[in-house]
Amino acid sequence: MVPESSSPEPSHLLSENITNSSNTHLLASANDTSRSHNNTPAPEARSVLTRLYISHTLSAWNSRIFEFGAVLFLASIFPGTLLYASIYALVRAFSTVALSSWLGAQVDSSDRLVVVRHSIVWQRLPVGVSCLCFIATLSTDSWALTIVLFVIQGLLACIEKLAATANTVAVERDWAIVISDSINVPRQDLNASMRRIDLICKLLAPVFISLIDSISTRYAIWTVFTLNTTSVLVEYMAIAQVYQSVPALTKTNPIPQADDINSENEGETPHQHPSHTPLSLPDSSLAPWKEYIASPVFLPSFALSLLYLTVLSFGATMVTYLLHAGFTSLQVSYMRIGSVAAELSGTWTAPMIMNRIGPIRSGLWFLNWQFVCVSGAAVAFVAWDSSSRFVAGTLIAGVALSRVGLWGFDLSVQFLVQENINEHARARFSATEMALQNVFEMLSFASTIAFPLPAQFGYPVMISAGAVAVAAVCFATYVRKERGHLLHRSRCMGGDKVLYRAIGSGEVLSV
Numbered sequence: 001m002v003p004e005s006s007s008p009e010p011s012h013l014l015s016e017n018i019t020n021s022s023n024t025h026l027l028a029s030a031n032d033t034s035r036s037h038n039n040t041p042a043p044e045a046r047s048v049l050t051r052l053y054i055s056h057t058l059s060a061w062n063s064r065i066f067e068f069g070a071v072l073f074l075a076s077i078f079p080g081t082l083l084y085a086s087i088y089a090l091v092r093a094f095s096t097v098a099l100s101s102w103l104g105a106q107v108d109s110s111d112r113l114v115v116v117r118h119s120i121v122w123q124r125l126p127v128g129v130s131c132l133c134f135i136a137t138l139s140t141d142s143w144a145l146t147i148v149l150f151v152i153q154g155l156l157a158c159i160e161k162l163a164a165t166a167n168t169v170a171v172e173r174d175w176a177i178v179i180s181d182s183i184n185v186p187r188q189d190l191n192a193s194m195r196r197i198d199l200i201c202k203l204l205a206p207v208f209i210s211l212i213d214s215i216s217t218r219y220a221i222w223t224v225f226t227l228n229t230t231s232v233l234v235e236y237m238a239i240a241q242v243y244q245s246v247p248a249l250t251k252t253n254p255i256p257q258a259d260d261i262n263s264e265n266e267g268e269t270p271h272q273h274p275s276h277t278p279l280s281l282p283d284s285s286l287a288p289w290k291e292y293i294a295s296p297v298f299l300p301s302f303a304l305s306l307l308y309l310t311v312l313s314f315g316a317t318m319v320t321y322l323l324h325a326g327f328t329s330l331q332v333s334y335m336r337i338g339s340v341a342a343e344l345s346g347t348w349t350a351p352m353i354m355n356r357i358g359p360i361r362s363g364l365w366f367l368n369w370q371f372v373c374v375s376g377a378a379v380a381f382v383a384w385d386s387s388s389r390f391v392a393g394t395l396i397a398g399v400a401l402s403r404v405g406l407w408g409f410d411l412s413v414q415f416l417v418q419e420n421i422n423e424h425a426r427a428r429f430s431a432t433e434m435a436l437q438n439v440f441e442m443l444s445f446a447s448t449i450a451f452p453l454p455a456q457f458g459y460p461v462m463i464s465a466g467a468v469a470v471a472a473v474c475f476a477t478y479v480r481k482e483r484g485h486l487l488h489r490s491r492c493m494g495g496d497k498v499l500y501r502a503i504g505s506g507e508v509l510s511v
Contacts, residue, residue, distance in 0.1 A: 045183035048245045049190075052179065053197060055238040056171060058231045059123070060198050063164050064205035066127050069224050070157065072210065073134045076217040077146070088154055090445070095158035096438045100165055101288035104431025107170050108424055112250075113243045115170050117236060122163035124232040126156040131225035138218065169430040175242075175249065177418050177426075182248045187418065188351035191411050196347045199407070203340040292432040297420045299478035300363065300413045301433050303471035307406060309440035309447075310464040312374055312399045314339050317448045317460065324454035325392040339400045346407035354412060359419075363412030364479050370405030371465075371472045373398045378465035381458035395461070409475075440467070 071085050078084045107115050133149045133156070140146060172194055180187040213220035243249050292298060311317045314336040322332050346366075353362045377398035380391045421429045447460040 044245070045185060048179065048183055048242055049185065049193075051238040051242045051245075052171075052175075053193065055235050055242065056194055057197050057201065058235040058238075059120070059164070059167055059171075060201040061205055062127065062228050062231060063123065063160075064201045065209050065227065066130075066160065066224055068206040069209045069213070069220060070130070070134075070153075072213045073217060073221060076213075077134070077137050077150075084150060086445075088150075088157060090442065091154045092157045092161045093438045093442055096161055096165055097435045097442070099162055100431040100435035100438075101292075101428065103162055103166055104169055104428035105288065107166055107174075107427035107431070112170065112175065113240065116167060116175075116239050116243075119163045119167035119170065120232060120235050120239070123160050123167065124228045126160040126163070127228045128225055130156045130160070131221050131228075134221045135218065138221075165431060165434055166427075169427045169434065171239075172414070173418060173430040174423075174426045177423075178248045179242070179246055182246045186351065186355070188354045188411065188415060191414055191418075192347040192351045195407060195411060196344060199340060199343050199347065203337070288428055288432045291425070292429060292436075295421065295429060297413075297416050297478075299474045299481075300416050301429075302436070303367065303474040303478075304410060304413045305433060305436040305440055306467045306471040306474070307370075307409075307440075308437045309444050309467040311444055311448060311457075311460040312377065312395075312402065312464045314399070317457075318395075318399070321454050321457040322392060322396070325387060326389060327392065335396055335400070339403055342400045343403040343407050346404040347411065349404065350408040350411040353408065354415065359412045359415045360479055360482060363409050363416070363475060366405045366408035366412060367468075367472050367475050368405075370402045370409065371468050373402035373405065374465045374468050378461055381461050386458045387455060 070088065074085045074088060130153050133153050137146050137149045140149075172191075176190050176194065177187065179185070180190045209220055209224065212223050292301070295301075314332070319332055319336075322335070323329065327335075350362065350366070353365070356362075357365075377395045380394035380398075384391050417429065417433075418426070444460070444464070447463050451457070451459040
């Protein structure tokens with residue numbers, strides 16, 4: 001856990017050591033949130049939120065069902081080997097790493113509705129064609145044709161993944177801010193509701209498609225095809241109605257400049273740049289990463305990305321270890337349900353705690369909670385036999401409890417990013433962040449490739465715990481920089497909220 005600092009706060013600073021105008025916006029927004037937190041949304045607001053949630057649910061459900069279904073379909077086509085499924089997953093993830101920053105720049109410079117509508121179509125079209133390719137592969141005896149179709153499926157998966165990324169960064173990191181401000185809905189609650197939808201789809205979609213696949217792989221493929229083709233119109237119209245109901249969304253983003261991510265904090269606007277020299281391909285590829293590193297919320301974002309370097313989730317690797325330790329598949333299923341329940345509880349807990357103590361302090365508490373939980377599991381692997389039921393039980397408890405901290409920290413960082421990144425660079429920043437998350441996710445795959453045996457599972461566990469520790473240090477560094485201290489005993493509960501109200505009302509506190 002990050003140690004508590006006893007150093008006194010500088011007397012010439014407010015308690016949060018606010019250094020730029022974006023932080024002032026953060027405090028004012030939090031004050032507005034605290035005042036409206038108990039208000040029931042007006043009928044017009046409920047209508048907007050209902051349509052937004054319908055669109056987001058369809059997007060998340062179809063993405064999850066195809067992502068998991070494709071693995072099942074490839075397992076049926078290439079029985080006895082995970083090579084092709086692994087290649088498919090790695091290529092899909094690599095496309096995000098390579099092109100997300102460029103994609104984010106396109107989202108920032110385009111009309112909001114056009115971006116989201118295109119992302120919907122380019123998610124559904126590749127999935128539909130992929131399903132037809134899967135059916136054709138199951139129907140052919142030609143090995144050459146099977147490989148050709150596999151290559152096509154890999155390319156289509158890359159397109160689908162990039163479109164899903166564009167949809168996510170546009171809706172969750174841009175639309176959510178505009179909508180919450182326009183209809184007076186607390187942003188923490190809106191973020192949490194959308195994350196809750198993601199987690200429910202993450203749990204139910206694999207179960208749903210697995211049940212159908214157990215009956216017939218062809219039935220499962222046609223189910224994915226039908227759901228994608230029939231839902232596209234509903235999703236397309238729902239998001240258009242949201243756009244029409246919120247006039248602020250009709251504002252077209254100007255073409256982003258090279259330093260838009262930080263211009264808000266420097267007192268500049270994009271229009272102050274007299275010219276924009278076209279960048280070479282290498283420079284255009286590196287520019288988003290330079291901007292990302294120079295952004296005021298780089299450390300929180302990097303800390304969140306580090307958490308993707310983990311095997312401490314109920315994924316394929318940990319499930320394999322638990323089965324090896326003697327648990328049945330039914331028991332593992334119950335564990336997975338319990339873990340998702342813990343994750344969902346985090347999405348309810350986070351808005352309440354953020355409203356109580358602010359996003360910076362809540363992020364610190366949630367991340368340290370996660371570190372304590374995963375550290376307990378790591379210590380068990382060091383101290384006892386990794387194949388024992390006791391160690392496995394410790395791992396299960398630690399992972400399940402850590403998920404509360406994971407998603408609480410995720411929502412805290414998301415709020416900080418939304419408030420501190422210039423409107424015209426939100427998508428570019430978020431897409432770069434997602435690319436970094438995919439890098440660490442691929443490194444987690446590499447750790448299991450390096451240590452493939454269940455008896456060696458302790459090594460990936462140590463790597464995962466180390467990643468959480470480094471993330472905790474990174475976020476603690478950010479907290480220290482912003483607040484001048486890590487923990488303040490006398491104001492540990494509620495200090496941020498008092499400060500939000502003071503700044504929102506124009507008062508100045510002397511602490």
